[in-house]
Amino acid sequence: MKSAAKAMQAEDSAETSAQLIRDSIREAIVERRLSPGTKLSEKDVGNLFSVSRTLARAALQALSYEGLVSVEKNRGAFVAYPSPDEARQIFAARRLVEPGILREAAARITPGDISQLKQLLLEEGRLMSERGQTARRAEIKASGDFHLRLAEISGNAIMQRFMEELVARSSLVIALYGQSTASSCGHSEHGEIITAIENNELDRACQLMLHHITHIETDLDLRERKSLGLKEAFEL
Amino acid sequence: MKSAAKAMQAEDSAETSAQLIRDSIREAIVERRLSPGTKLSEKDVGNLFSVSRTLARAALQALSYEGLVSVEKNRGAFVAYPSPDEARQIFAARRLVEPGILREAAARITPGDISQLKQLLLEEGRLMSERGQTARRAEIKASGDFHLRLAEISGNAIMQRFMEELVARSSLVIALYGQSTASSCGHSEHGEIITAIENNELDRACQLMLHHITHIETDLDLRERKSLGLKEAFEL
DNA sequence: ATGCAGATGATCGTATACAATTTGCTGGCG
DNA sequence: CGCCAGCAAATTGTATACGATCATCTGCAT
Structure with a gap:
C-alpha cells in the first residue's frame, strides 16, 4: 500500500x-x-x-x-459565524459531492473498509448512549468521521480535503443553529447506507445519503441568531 | 442585486x-x-x-x-508540479462536481447570464484564431472562465471557490502534460453545453460536460515528466 | 583519482521591534 | 444632559534580526 x-x-x-x-x-x-x-x-x-x-x-x-x-x-x-445562507450553501455542497464520493468509494471499497466502517458505527452508537459533554463531543466527531472515511476510501485526496472542510464547517453550523440536543447525525442512517453499499444497491445508497444530509439540515433552525454586528444586519 | x-x-x-x-x-x-x-x-x-x-x-x-x-x-x-496521479484526481473531482454545478446553475440561470456566457464564448473563439503567446494565455484564461462563470451562476460561493481551485490546478496540469499545442478546451463543446441549457436539455448538458472534461483529460500524456528530484522517483 | 569530513553560504523558521489602525475613554462644549 | 473631539490603550500590519537547517564547496586521507 x-x-x-x-x-x-x-x-x-x-x-x-x-x-x-x-x-x-x-x-x-x-x-x-x-x-x-x-x-x-x-x-x-x-x-x-x-x-x-x-x-x-x-x-x-x-x-x-x-x-x-x-x-x-x-x-x-x-x-466563524456562518450566516444561514452560508449554512445552506454548505449543505447544498455536501448534497452535490457526497453521492459522487459515495459512488467512487463503493467502487473501491474492500471488506476491510466495510468492517472498519461498521466498527466506527458501533463506537458512535456507544457514545450516543453515554452522558456528558465529552461523550457528546466525541459523538460529533465520530459522526463526521463516517463521512470523512468514505471520502478517504474514494481514493481522491482532493475530494477528501474538500470534505474535511465541509464537515468541519457543518459542525460549526450545527453548533449555531442545531435544535435537537440529541445527535447531530441520524445514527441509524449511517448504518443503512453501509448495508446498501454491502448489497451493491448503489442508487439506493446515494438516495439514503441525500436524505441523510437533508435530514441533518432539516433539524436546523436557520434563523439569524444573535446580532454578530450591525454590519451583517444591513448586508442582507 | x-x-x-x-x-x-x-x-x-x-x-x-x-x-x-x-x-x-x-x-x-x-x-x-x-x-x-x-x-x-x-x-x-x-x-x-x-x-x-x-x-x-x-x-x-x-x-x-x-x-x-x-x-x-x-x-x-x-x-506545484502535479504528479500524474494528482492530475487524474483533479479531473475526477471535476467530473464529480461539475455536472451538479451545471444543474444548479441551469435552475437559476437568467437570459442575461446566457448572453454573457455566449459573449465569453465569442471572445474565446476570437482568441483561438489569433497567434502569439499573449493570445494563447488569454485563451487559456477564457476557457477556464467558462467553467468558473457557471459555478458563479450556481449561486454557491463554496462550490465556486472549489471550482476556482480546480480550474487553476487544471491549468497547471495542462501546462505539464498537455500535448495538443492547440486549445486546452474544446471550444465547440462549451457552445454545445450552452445550447443544451437553453433548450432545457439538462441531462444532455451534463453528459456533454462530462465528455468535455474527459476530452480535456484524454488530450494529456500522463507520463512522469522530467525528474523533479529522485525523491519522487522512489515515492511511487 | 575518489570519497568522505568539515567549513561556508544561502535559505528558511521564529522571535522581536516598530508603525499604523482601531477602540474606548475622558473632558469639554452646546 | 447629551454629544462630539481628542487622547490613550490595545491590537493588528509589516519589517528586521537572529538562530537553525540544508546545499555546496574545499581539502585531506585513502
Whole structure:
C-alpha cells in the first residue's frame, strides 16, 4: 500500500509548529469548545501555545482559508459565524459531492473498509448512549468521521480535503443553529447506507445519503441568531 | 442585486497586500508565465513586490493551500508540479462536481447570464484564431472562465471557490502534460453545453460536460515528466 | 583519482521591534 | 444632559534580526 510513501512525506514535512497550532484550534472549534464569534487574538493564541505572534498569525490565516475563522482587517480573527445562507450553501455542497464520493468509494471499497466502517458505527452508537459533554463531543466527531472515511476510501485526496472542510464547517453550523440536543447525525442512517453499499444497491445508497444530509439540515433552525454586528444586519 | 453588500465587504476587507501578491502569482501560474517546479524563494518574491519576507511568505502559504505551490520545509516554495496521479484526481473531482454545478446553475440561470456566457464564448473563439503567446494565455484564461462563470451562476460561493481551485490546478496540469499545442478546451463543446441549457436539455448538458472534461483529460500524456528530484522517483 | 569530513553560504523558521489602525475613554462644549 | 473631539490603550500590519537547517564547496586521507 501507500503507507511507505505517506510516511516518507510525513517525515519530510514534519508538521511545522504553525500546523500543529492550527490543528489544535480546528479540533477545538469542531468539538465546539470554541463558540462561533469568539475572538482569537494573535497575542492570546501565541501565549496559549507559547509561540510568537508570527506563528499564531500563520495558524489563524490557515484556518481562515478553511472557512473556520474569519479574519477582519485591523480587527482580528474570530471563530466563524456562518450566516444561514452560508449554512445552506454548505449543505447544498455536501448534497452535490457526497453521492459522487459515495459512488467512487463503493467502487473501491474492500471488506476491510466495510468492517472498519461498521466498527466506527458501533463506537458512535456507544457514545450516543453515554452522558456528558465529552461523550457528546466525541459523538460529533465520530459522526463526521463516517463521512470523512468514505471520502478517504474514494481514493481522491482532493475530494477528501474538500470534505474535511465541509464537515468541519457543518459542525460549526450545527453548533449555531442545531435544535435537537440529541445527535447531530441520524445514527441509524449511517448504518443503512453501509448495508446498501454491502448489497451493491448503489442508487439506493446515494438516495439514503441525500436524505441523510437533508435530514441533518432539516433539524436546523436557520434563523439569524444573535446580532454578530450591525454590519451583517444591513448586508442582507 | 448584491453589489451593495459586496462593495461594503470589499471596502471592509480591502484586499490586504499579501492577498494582492498571492493573486499576482496565481495569475502568473495559471497563465503559464511561471512553469511548474520553478523555485519561488521568499526573498525573491519579496524583492519583486517590494515587501518584506513576511508578506511574501504569507502569499506563498496561501498559494500552497490552493495547491498551486508546494512548500518544502527548510527548502522553499516551488510552483506545484502535479504528479500524474494528482492530475487524474483533479479531473475526477471535476467530473464529480461539475455536472451538479451545471444543474444548479441551469435552475437559476437568467437570459442575461446566457448572453454573457455566449459573449465569453465569442471572445474565446476570437482568441483561438489569433497567434502569439499573449493570445494563447488569454485563451487559456477564457476557457477556464467558462467553467468558473457557471459555478458563479450556481449561486454557491463554496462550490465556486472549489471550482476556482480546480480550474487553476487544471491549468497547471495542462501546462505539464498537455500535448495538443492547440486549445486546452474544446471550444465547440462549451457552445454545445450552452445550447443544451437553453433548450432545457439538462441531462444532455451534463453528459456533454462530462465528455468535455474527459476530452480535456484524454488530450494529456500522463507520463512522469522530467525528474523533479529522485525523491519522487522512489515515492511511487 | 575518489570519497568522505568539515567549513561556508544561502535559505528558511521564529522571535522581536516598530508603525499604523482601531477602540474606548475622558473632558469639554452646546 | 447629551454629544462630539481628542487622547490613550490595545491590537493588528509589516519589517528586521537572529538562530537553525540544508546545499555546496574545499581539502585531506585513502
